[in-house]
Amino acid sequence: MMTLEQLPPKGVKREQAILELGKDEANAELLFQLVNTEKGKYKTAAQKALAHLEYAPAAPLWAKLVKGKWMGSNIMSDACSDCVSEQIAPVILKTLSKLLDEGDTKPLDIEQLNFCFHLMLGKASPKMLEVYRFLAENTQRIAQLKRTPVYSDDDCTSWWITDGLRIWDATPKEKEKIPAVVLTASLIRNPDERLQALADELNERYGGNWLMPVFMKAIITQPKEQVYETYSPLLDTPQKGYLFHALGMLHYRCYPEGWTYERLGPDGMIALIFWGNYSYGTYDTRFMIERYVDLDERWLFDLAKDPEGRKPTVTWQTYNRSGVLYGSYDEMFISLLPRKVENPELKSILRDYFRIRSEKVKVEESIAVYKDAAERFGDE
Incomplete structure (x- = not known):
């Protein structure tokens, strides 16, 4: 537990120290004091830190912020x-209900809709579970939404939830995935048992897209062998x-050999989301969440089957600065692979798979996914 006197006097160090206070419930009272006494970035840092803690006296603050600018998303x-x-x-x-009512009759400015989605991330209280149930009941209305243009010559065919989750052909079939995608991201952020149970409930009731969060829940919480045995048979189904x-x-x-820059973390499989959005010169609510997971190697053998066949689009992928080949199964696949594959049998299969795919898929030379594959798995 830190005291007010122990905080650095000013600058980035003070701001970071205030944010660190949010890791210990014992600091709640001090943070609440700072919320009421600090200004500018220090006040914002105190609010962000306090929001992570269960501190009942702060409840009126959260109720006020959500009714204000950007719904307190930042x-x-x-x-x-x-x-x-x-x-x-x-x-x-209430906001989602109002927006869907408006969207039933006219194109929608989706900025506030996305603020609602951003705020749902990882939250598992009883009232928030009801928000998910509302979205599940209204999936078809979401699927039919149209949006207003955000720039000149905008044809309004693209759609996004966050800056890192966007698609470029927003068909109703793709938009109806949005509620399930938000729950999948929530489980990466916070695999609370209540969110896990909700995923099972919605999958049992509605099926379809709700398999996504159920599968992610399994990846995060179950042994990799069990996940493979349970879900790999679905690879032969719709x-x-x-x-x-x-x-x-x-x-x-994974980092290339000889990497000299700072590493974000050790090599390994992560569940990854880029959350939030920004408006140039107005707001920036973006942040990244990652969680280490493990994936049975047998998935990689399965995913490399039938290189001659037609591959499904994989639209709601998480991208850093957006993808280079939108909707690409192959980009999804290569993102699961370590830079250096140790298994010689798998490496041989991957070499043949990507060689055939690069010959079959007609793309511009600038598309990086097959160049990356050739570099990793090409003839030695």
């Missing part, structure tokens, strides 16, 4: 506390596409 999106969740969920539900969308939120982080 403060509360990355917080999972029930204290925040219970205060903001009714406002989110449900396989839902598995690919969940796998599109995984990434094997």
